[in-house]
Each structure stands twice: as structure tokens, then as C-alpha cells.
Amino acid sequence: MTDQDGPAGPGRGAARWFDDDAGRVVRPYAMTRGRTRTAAEGRLDLIAQVIAESRTEEPIADQTLSPEHVDIVGLCRHSPLSVAELAAELDLPVGVLRVLIGDLLDAELVRVSRPVPPAELPAEQVLREVIDGLRTL
Amino acid sequence: MVFGRSERRRRSAPAEPVTLKILVAGGFGVGKTTLVGSVSEIRPLRTEERLTEAGRPVDDLDGVEGKSTTTVAMDFGRITVHEELVLYLFGTPGQDRFWFLWDELARGALGAVVLADTRRLADSFAAIDYFERRGLPFTVAVNCFDGAARYPAETVRDALNLDPGVPVMLCDARERESARDVLIAVVEHAMRHGAERREPALP
Numbered sequence: 068m069t070d071q072d073g074p075a076g077p078g079r080g081a082a083r084w085f086d087d088d089a090g091r092v093v094r095p096y097a098m099t100r101g102r103t104r105t106a107a108e109g110r111l112d113l114i115a116q117v118i119a120e121s122r123t124e125e126p127i128a129d130q131t132l133s134p135e136h137v138d139i140v141g142l143c144r145h146s147p148l149s150v151a152e153l154a155a156e157l158d159l160p161v162g163v164l165r166v167l168i169g170d171l172l173d174a175e176l177v178r179v180s181r182p183v184p185p186a187e188l189p190a191e192q193v194l195r196e197v198i199d200g201l202r203t204l
Numbered sequence: 205m206v207f208g209r210s211e212r213r214r215r216s217a218p219a220e221p222v223t224l225k226i227l228v229a230g231g232f233g234v235g236k237t238t239l240v241g242s243v244s245e246i247r248p249l250r251t252e253e254r255l256t257e258a259g260r261p262v263d264d265l266d267g268v269e270g271k272s273t274t275t276v277a278m279d280f281g282r283i284t285v286h287e288e289l290v291l292y293l294f295g296t297p298g299q300d301r302f303w304f305l306w307d308e309l310a311r312g313a314l315g316a317v318v319l320a321d322t323r324r325l326a327d328s329f330a331a332i333d334y335f336e337r338r339g340l341p342f343t344v345a346v347n348c349f350d351g352a353a354r355y356p357a358e359t360v361r362d363a364l365n366l367d368p369g370v371p372v373m374l375c376d377a378r379e380r381e382s383a384r385d386v387l388i389a390v391v392e393h394a395m396r397h398g399a400e401r402r403e404p405a406l407p
Contacts, residue, residue, distance in 0.1 A: 112311065113225070113294070113309070114223040114224070114290075114292050114312075116220040116221065116223060118220060149223060149282075151280055152282070155250060155280075156249075180220035180221075188314075188394075188398040189222070189314065191398065191399070193222065193224075194314075194391055194394065194395045196286070196289055197285055197289065197291055197391050198391050198392065198395075200289070200291075201243075201285075201387050201388050201391070204283070204380065204381075
């Protein structure tokens, strides 16, 4: 329905890769310094909301943080963003993003909303609100 | 004490909305991304890349010859009900070899819709089977493709051997109103499902 479903662009079949086709310069594995997991894993559902602890634009002084860490904080400074949206926005695999958010939680630069526990259903009132909201679409 | 800190900071920060998710499942090329795109306030986003030529020996394109790419990871969209309530829609990966992603997607989901194409009904078996086993409330929506024969919902129900409680409807995933009605049916079904689950707990 959109261009993403359309036929592959010209030149895609070429033997040499340029720019974006060549992939990232820094491999995701290097970005997380080899880590594939974070202690915060369980809290970082795809729809968990991440928000910066500070609203101010002060630069982040922590020298151990990568540019990707700083990007995450910047994206969720003014309004919360879901883990899935951050991954799409930064074009990072969700697994990598989770590790990076875990670092930011440790550094107390962001916090994460507590998702509805899987075994718990949302209240009926919430579901009614969803239905009413959908009807206005 | 953990709560003490976040309470204190709340004044300076906007409250995080309650977030819910609905899954959009079904076979490859059945219109999952189309449905998400019809109702989402953002252009469907995806977290990983797509298959093109590489998928050709594996992906069965019978009946969907017009489609040359397929989704590797998940597409998703967002509907902001209001400032404190946001609904996310996740299209599930269209191929069985990405089952490992389904568990993550299904965890905490409100419900699901299985999109079906009457020309390739068997493609929806895997998703139906998955949601039945997981006990996740789901509905079936037949995406009425141009040129495909139309069948009444009851015929589709029989062909899919569905439980009588599972709602079956016809839709056009390209139409915003039709896609919206599909989602409303999922939430209503989840509500009934929840009420049934709560009932036995009452004294």
C-alpha cells in the first residue's frame, strides 16, 4: 500500500553496496559492548513508555555514554515514547535498544512506565474508553 | 521508597500514558500492514528490514504475485485515544519461521485479530492455533480482496473450525472505517472474555 511494499528500487541488485545498503558502520554488537541482555529486560516491553528524567536541555556529562544513548534521551525528553517507537526511530534492533535503555536506567537519565502485568486485564472502564475512542476515528 | 522518588519528580514530567496493544495476525500478504496503516495516526513503523529477493525460495507467493517484499520483523501503528491512553497495533511476522517473536508480542496483549484471505484460508490456521493455545481473545476478519470469491462469515467459521464464541466478520483492510470496526470487535470480544474470566472469582 505504501512505497515500503513496492518493488525494490533500481540498483538494489547491484553487486556493490553503498551508503545505507552497506549497513551500519558501527555494528549493533559493538554498540552494546557485546551485551545482549539487561537487568531491566522484564520492564522493557515493546509498549513500555520511556521518558527522560530531566526536561532541561543540559548536555549529558557522562563520558561512558555513546551517541545512541544521548539520542534516546533526546527523543523522550519532552514526551514519553514506547520502546518500539524508539527502536524504529533510531533504526536499532529492539534487543540493542533494551540494553542501551538499561544503561540509561542505571544512570538515572530515564525512567520507564510500569506496563500492565501480563496476567492482569485492563479495567473494563479502560476498554470502554478505547472503544469510544475508536468510534470517533 | 522507590515510589517516593518517582512521585516527587512527577510534577516536572508529563505522566506516562497507559498503553495497550492489539495484534494483527494472519498469513503472508493478507493485508496486515494495510490494516494497521488504515487506522494508525503514524505511518506504520517497523523495527527491522524486509526480505526481498532473498525470501523468494521460501515464501509462497501463490495468489499474491503482486507482492515482492515481505516483513521480517513487525510493523506497528499507534492510536492515541487520549493523552493518557494509547493503543498500539502490531502486525505479526507473516512467516512461521519467526514464531519466537510472537511470544514477545502476545505478552500483555489485549487481544488479536486474525486476518484471513478466502483464497488461502489455510494460512490463518497457525495464528488461530497459536491464540487458542495461549488463551488470548481473538476475532477473525476476512479481508475481501478484489476478485476473490465472497463467502458468508458462517461458511468461513465452519471452514476454520472456529469455536462458536469467536467473532467472524468481513472487512476491507484498506478502508479506515472497516479497519476501525475490526478493532472495535476485538476490544468488545476482549471485554466479554475478561468478564467471563472474572465471574468465577466472585463470591
